[in-house]
Amino acid sequence: MPECYGKLAEIFEHQVFELHLGEERGRKTDFYIPYMMNDALECYLVLRDAWMTGDYLELDPEEYPIQGQLAWRDDKSALIVKQGKENVFTIWFAELTEVFQCYQYHRIGHFWVQGQEQWRQLVYMVGTVYEKYQYLGDAACNTEEQAFMRLIEFSPFRYWSPVGESLDDRYPSTREGALCMKEMALEAGDKGYARLAGIYARFPAGFLKRKLAKKLCSPARQGLYENIYEKIRAASLKYPKRVYGEELDGKILGERKRIHQKLHRAGFSGKYPVYTKGNVQIVAAEEHPFTTMEAEDFTFRIRFMVSRCRKEKEMGRNCGFFSGRGREGRIQEDLDLLLGELEE
Template sequence: MAQTYYEELQQFLPGLSPDMPDSCIKLAELFRAQAFELHIRTLPAGEEKYYIPYMMNDALECLLILEQCRMTGRYLVDFKGITQAHMAKDGEVYLLVVRQGDDNVFTIWFSSIREEMTCYQYHRIGHFWVKGQEQWRRLVYIVGTLYDKYSYMGDTVCTQAEKELLPLMELAPFRAFSPVKESLDEEYPDTLEGVECMKKLALEAGDWRLANLLKVYRRFPFPWAEKRIQRHMESRAGIPLYEVLYRKTEAASKVYPIRDYGRKSNEETEEKRRAVSRKLQEKGFTGAYPFFRKGSMQILAMEEHPFTLLEAEDFSFRIQFMVSVSKKDSERYNGGFFKGRQNRGWIEKNLDFLEGKQSKGEEE
């Protein structure tokens, strides 16, 4: 680690020393980012476990675990102010003093700090916070999730297939399909690598028009060129590129394990998936979970997964549905989400829309 970076971290965690393990570096980074959280769980045998989340997203769970802990004072769970800390080591015992604002201080003694990290599949996950072009917003979310885990954790958590997709987040026309209401432009740089990454994918998809638009954009990276690329991706012409990127993210994800919540919870999750399959088959759809088709309508089941540890109590496994209606593009994945006179694509939180009066897509 560069000395200047180490010295910077010492400003946020005084007492940090070179003989401490790398997990202490991560702890210092949390205080620098004002992202420190402490979770205390009581195990069935009565033992208390102390967890500090380092990075938790849909592709990675990384926790710092404090061993043989004892604590004085009280951690304020809902505290929103400035958190400061000091660290020391006395023989084989670590000491962490944390101050939340001016009025609350607590101290933790522990024998060691270790890192527990697991990568998980993410290709079935879909969060839908913004209406319109949800098919692209979901892929931007996935690639952004991979970009973030690589930024924090490096090569140890990313395969070569994933790293080849990361430059897409450095291309403004791709980021324009932000999965959240806010722009992503301040979070990611614009680079020539981003342009070349998208151009390579366009050529793989046989989309020469987009490849030429990207050549122009490389020379003239102005808003008008960005909008032309964005409109192309939104139209039916963008479907081949979408399918290529969809397949690549799916293949990259499948090398990782699925989240394991224990036998009972895993079976409950599988039963929810089976219930979706039964419901759609009863309605005349063909296919297998998560993809079903009936005439010009496709339904793709997308999931929201809780963390295996430290998840909020009110969040549980959920299934939402990408509904696509398209006469011309019924054979193309999510074809109805792309702009066209006979195309419709939207999100449903459940399958109740199939009961009685048909969906708004079929009504048209």
């Protein structure tokens, strides 16, 4: 059977079945079933030219386990779904297909945990790439991504979790992950951190993990940080941007233009998304909705990573977020409020 049927079986096996109404065409419609949706990838199954008998209920699968069964009659297929003992519905459809599209992700910024946001942002991006490779392999990752994605297997790197809990149960810790970080450090000319990462590859002791994690906060890691970010950016740019349609695409471009004009009027130089003025740097980070099946209350928005260093010569991408005297890094949501604070 086509591979998409295997993905459908996985969805039921892992109890993650969701059903969304897609395109409507008269009495028939398409139904969407998400397989993997994240900031770098949208992959979902489509039941085409379908109609439903019964109702899909949003029930907790832990309390109401989901079972799926396929049946055929004449030239039609049927997906029969049982939600515990409470509900049964059937979707008749003409064809099961798959939508698979990778997107850019290097401007993404979700800030759920305060402190060292510059590293938490990279951990989120690398973890997102790693997960799409886990599920979909080479088809979902280019060679540039495969060169850095094992960083997530380096425990001191993922110590800076972007969410309010440890990531150690989600990703393995491997020698290859430590060697990947060693290579990144050597490329950045950071021989000290490369040496420690090499030692950690052989002796992954807990005290060394904490030491390596804390050392990432030092301004001495600026070059390593920028090296990793540039690799992520180059890999991300190989993919297209999300396209939402004329209205939302126009709103996004307009918002970026508005920010650019305001910052230049305030004396900043640069181009979107990075601007500097003296010893202050502002980096715009974005949150993007999915192109389909997005929650109604989730919209595109921009937040700002604000850095202040003691001297202009210390400036680098998000330099203020690294711990050090005279350095300050914070997240600001309101640009007008931010500019007002900087003028004071």
